[in-house]
Amino acid sequence: MNFIWNKNLELFKNRFPQLYQILNKSSTSQIVVETAKNGSPTAREGNLQLHSKYNPEKEAETFVSNFDSEKKDILIFFGFGLGYSLIEACKKFPSHTIIAFESREDHFFFALENLNWTQVFSHEKLILVIGADEKSSAQILNQYPFSRIQVFRSKSQSEHDKEYFDSLEKTLNQSKQKDEINTNTLEKFASLWTGNSLRNINYIGTLGGVKHYFGKASSLPFVILAAGPSLESIMPHLMQIKKRSVLVCVDTALHACLKAGVEPDFIIIADPQYWCSLHLEFLESPSSVLIGETAVYPSVFRFNCRKKVLFSSLFPIGQYFEKKIDDEKGKLAAGGSVSTTAWDFARRCGTKEIFLAGMDLGFPGNQTHIRGSQFEEKAHILSSRTKNAETENLISLYGASPFWTKDYDGNPILTDKRMSLFSWWFQNECQKENELIENNRGGTKTYTLTPQSMAIEGIEKFLINEFLKRPEIESEKKFFIESAENEMEEKHISGSIVESKKEFDATLLSLESACKKGLSLCEKGLQNRLKLPEIYSKLNEIDSLISNSQAKDIVSLVFPTQRKLDKLVADIPDTTPQEKQTYPLMYSRIIYSQLLKSIREILN
Numbered sequence: 001m002n003f004i005w006n007k008n009l010e011l012f013k014n015r016f017p018q019l020y021q022i023l024n025k026s027s028t029s030q031i032v033v034e035t036a037k038n039g040s041p042t043a044r045e046g047n048l049q050l051h052s053k054y055n056p057e058k059e060a061e062t063f064v065s066n067f068d069s070e071k072k073d074i075l076i077f078f079g080f081g082l083g084y085s086l087i088e089a090c091k092k093f094p095s096h097t098i099i100a101f102e103s104r105e106d107h108f109f110f111a112l113e114n115l116n117w118t119q120v121f122s123h124e125k126l127i128l129v130i131g132a133d134e135k136s137s138a139q140i141l142n143q144y145p146f147s148r149i150q151v152f153r154s155k156s157q158s159e160h161d162k163e164y165f166d167s168l169e170k171t172l173n174q175s176k177q178k179d180e181i182n183t184n185t186l187e188k189f190a191s192l193w194t195g196n197s198l199r200n201i202n203y204i205g206t207l208g209g210v211k212h213y214f215g216k217a218s219s220l221p222f223v224i225l226a227a228g229p230s231l232e233s234i235m236p237h238l239m240q241i242k243k244r245s246v247l248v249c250v251d252t253a254l255h256a257c258l259k260a261g262v263e264p265d266f267i268i269i270a271d272p273q274y275w276c277s278l279h280l281e282f283l284e285s286p287s288s289v290l291i292g293e294t295a296v297y298p299s300v301f302r303f304n305c306r307k308k309v310l311f312s313s314l315f316p317i318g319q320y321f322e323k324k325i326d327d328e329k330g331k332l333a334a335g336g337s338v339s340t341t342a343w344d345f346a347r348r349c350g351t352k353e354i355f356l357a358g359m360d361l362g363f364p365g366n367q368t369h370i371r372g373s374q375f376e377e378k379a380h381i382l383s384s385r386t387k388n389a390e391t392e393n394l395i396s397l398y399g400a401s402p403f404w405t406k407d408y409d410g411n412p413i414l415t416d417k418r419m420s421l422f423s424w425w426f427q428n429e430c431q432k433e434n435e436l437i438e439n440n441r442g443g444t445k446t447y448t449l450t451p452q453s454m455a456i457e458g459i460e461k462f463l464i465n466e467f468l469k470r471p472e473i474e475s476e477k478k479f480f481i482e483s484a485e486n487e488m489e490e491k492h493i494s495g496s497i498v499e500s501k502k503e504f505d506a507t508l509l510s511l512e513s514a515c516k517k518g519l520s521l522c523e524k525g526l527q528n529r530l531k532l533p534e535i536y537s538k539l540n541e542i543d544s545l546i547s548n549s550q551a552k553d554i555v556s557l558v559f560p561t562q563r564k565l566d567k568l569v570a571d572i573p574d575t576t577p578q579e580k581q582t583y584p585l586m587y588s589r590i591i592y593s594q595l596l597k598s599i600r601e602i603l604n
Contacts, residue, residue, distance in 0.1 A: 008112035011121040016128060023105050023131055031110050033082075041114050043082055048156040050081035060084035063152065064092060072150045073097060076141075078165045079158035083111045083120065089152075090123040097144075099127040101137055103164040134164055135431060138171040142428065146175040147562070174424050177417060193295045194602060196272045197317040200294045203301060203310065204321050204329075205497040208488040210291055210311040211330025214348045217480045220473055221245045221353040222346035223449070225264065226339045227252035230450035231358025234464055238262045241449075243472040245355065246480070248346060249288075250338045251279040253358060263287045265477065267305065268342040270314075270334065272296055289481070291345065294318040307485065311345075316553040317602075324500040333429075337422045340429075347433070347444045349480075354446045355462060361423050362415035362454040364407065408451035408461040415454050423456045430458030505603070507551040512599045514549075518542045518592040525585045532581070539588060546595070555598045568594070 013020040036042040037054040044050055052059035063085050067075060075093065077100040080086045086100055102108045108130045111117070120126060129137055151172065158165040223245040225231060231253060234241065238260045241247065249257045249264035251271075257264055263285045269276065269292045277297035284304035292300055294313045301308060311332040313319050322328050333344035339359050346354045405420075407413045415423075426446075436443030447462035518539060525535040546552060572586045573579040 004116055005113045008117045008121075011118060012112065015121045015126075019128065019130065023108075025109055026106065031107070033114055041082060043114070045156075045160060048159055050154075050156050051084055056082075056084045057088070060088040063154070064088045067093065067150055067152075069093060069096065072148055074099065074144055074149045076149055076151045077101065078151060078153040078168060079107075079160075080111065081154070081157040082115050083117060084115070085152060085154070087115065087117065087119050090119045090126065094123065095125070097125045097127070098123060099129065099140070099144075101129045101132075101165070101168060103131065103133075103137075103161045105131040107160065134167045137164075137168055139428070139432075141168060141171050142175065146172060174421060177421055191601065193272050193315050194317060196295045196297060197313065197315055198602070199298045200296070200301065201317070201321055201501065202497055203308075204294060204313075204318065204327065205325060207308055207310045207329075208485075209327065209329030210309050210332065210345065211328070212488040213345075213481075213484040214330060215350040216484050217246060218350040218352065220349075220351055220476060220480060221355060221470070222349070222351045223247050223355045223357060224339065224342045224346060224359070225249045225253045225257060225357050226342075226359040227256065228358040228360030228362075228450070228453060229364050230360050230452040231256060233452070234357050234449055235260045237464060237468060240468055241357075243474055244467065244470045245473070246346070246349070246351070246477055248342050250342050251276060252338070254279055254283060254285070258283060258285060265289065265481065266291055266345070268292075268338055268345065269296055269300055270338045270341045309488075311341075316556065320504065320550070320554055321497065321500055324503070325497065337425075340422065340425055343426070343429070343446070352444055354444055355449050355467065356446065356453070356459070357449040358453075359448070360413075360450070360453040361419040361456070362405065362407075362413040364413055364452040406455050407453060408448060408455045411452075413452070413454050419454070423454060426459065427457050430456065434458055504551070507549060508555075508599055508603055511546065511549050511551050511555065512596060512603070514542050514545050515592045515596040515599065519589060519596070522585045522589040522592065526582060526589075529578075529581065532585075536584070555595060555602065559594060559598045565590075565594070 009025070031043050031045045031050070033041050033043050034053075036052060036056055038057075040056050042049075042051040042053055042056050064075075067089070074097045075089050077086055077089070077098070079102060080100055086098070089098055108128075127140070129140055132140075149172065151169070153165065153169070221244070223241055225247070227250065235256065238257065239262055242262055242265070246266070247262070247264040248266045248268060251267060251269040254264070254267055265288065267280075267285065267288050267290045269280070269290070272293075272295045274297050277299045280300060280303045286304060286306060288305045289307045289309055290300075290303055290305045291309050291311060293311055295315050295318060310329040312322060312329045314334050330348070332341045332348070334341060339356075343354060343356075402414050402416045404412050405415050430446045433443040433445070437445060446459045448459055449462055449464050449467060451461040521535050521538055521542070525532050568590050569587055572583055572590075574583045
């Protein structure tokens with residue numbers, strides 16, 4: 001037993017020296033080791049049997065065999081008992097990422113006393129998360145896309161800290177919901193993003209980038225206005241708020257802001273849909289700076305304001321042209337809501353304090369938006385006897401799995417799964433910033449001026465009366481904006497969009513030609529299987545050309561999602577030896593035809 005312990009400890013020290021230093025290397029676990037029928041160690045904790053009483057190795061082999069190695073490349077273990085399943089996974093999947101979570105240090109070291117972990121510590125893509133708290137563990141999980149993950153959790157091996165492992169499963173479920181929303185959004189709006197980006201390409205060469213504001217407002221507080229119903233509570237004070245802060249307004253709140261007689265310092269718009277462009281329709285804000293992205297609806301760029309500025313494109317076409325003319329605009333986060341983009345803009349400007357107003361992420365008073373907002377006006381304009389504004393409000397309230405939570409004063413507020421994902425984004429980001437503050441490494445503190453909003457961990461309420469006691473900062477704010485824009489004028493260099501467009505079209509035409517050749521080869525192979533070796537060799541060359549093409553990422557935006565692609569290939573027969581032989585050709589034919597369709601959509 002001492003031999004196993006010493007060997008494992010040495011391997012652990014060599015592989016994870018920093019983790020080795022911080023962990024308490026003692027085994028005070030209440031686990032009892034017994035001998036299985038096949039002579040191997042097994043264990044129980046209280047009344048829970050952690051491994052098989054007969055053959056724990058065989059049990060682990062069966063447990064791990066459920067891994068879908070063709071579609072997943074990350075195995076995650078929530079608890080592992082003595083480590084049988086983890087050892088088996090490391091042996092069976094040497095090239096996959098394996099992440100093992102265990103909140104109890106004593107459980108980990110107890111495992112090292114009883115089984116040989118050489119296979120585990122020699123795995124090249126192993127991550128051990130031992131003794132970490134829920135927040136740190138969740139941050140690690142958030143680094144990986146849910147679609148690539150398969151979780152292995154045995155109830156008996158995770159019962160000793162059920163709350164911890166349940167919280168990690170909750171994090172994964174949120175990640176799953178986010179992936180599903182992203183997939184749904186991509187399938188619905190990919191063509192719109194592509195079309196808008198192509199129509200707006202010239203603006204990349206003529207408009208400056210938001211990056212010139214970054215880091216220049218460290219002494220200035222920012223206030224972000226969203227269009228939740230609670231925004232109405234601070235509207236009487238909006239002029240005074242503007243004098244004491246940099247006022248950033250999301251597109252949905254602009255109508256209410258201008259109605260109060262206040263032009264914001266910055267307006268943020270990110271959504272490419274036509275309906276979102278209507279938030280600016282028939283409005284003007286001559287003293288404001290409009291910050292947008294190249295995929296927004298083209299009419300947005302006709303908005304009457306003092307200045308228009310771009311942030312780096314979230315989509316491949318815009319990214320391609322920014323890179324070609326060597327003019328990256330400055331990245332802003334996309335957390336699913338324009339409010340996340342506005343928050344990230346304020347943070348990147350260097351502010352130490354962000355104040356949110358109207359970012360309710362719920363329905364205080366069973367309202368969906370502030371009265372007079374574009375959403376509410378649209379509902380009234382389009383209302384009919386069978387589908388009136390009240391019906392539209394009910395659809396918004398109850399259309400996305402609603403549930404009750406608390407506001408900042410502890411009162412109940414109705415929200416839904418979609419908005420809980422936005423709150424999850426803010427919670428993660430604000431907690432990171434709060435940790436920076438606690439460790440004296442900078443950071444930005446976030447508050448809310450509207451406590452009627454859904455409470456988010458890491459954000460504190462701030463009384464509006466206290467905010468209004470702050471000094472006015474109009475001269476400091478003017479210096480911040482002017483210095484950034486002077487730099488923008490001096491440093492903004494427009495590359496040749498015209499030449500980049502020609503190169504772009506030529507690259508797509510080359511890709512189109514490769515797809516046509518690929519389709520032709522697939523047909524020849526299906527007609528004459530004797531030529532398959534030669535054809536597969538040529539197809540490999542075509543696939544390599546496509547993989548290395550500068551345009552592949554652009555085309556990927558309108559290429560079918562994995563979910564749609566799975567449906568397209570589901571009917572390919574692969575039962576008989578002949579069908580198995582031709583399956584790759586049938587699959588490739590679908591890929592080439594869909595790729596060709598995507599290219600033509602962009603070219604047209």
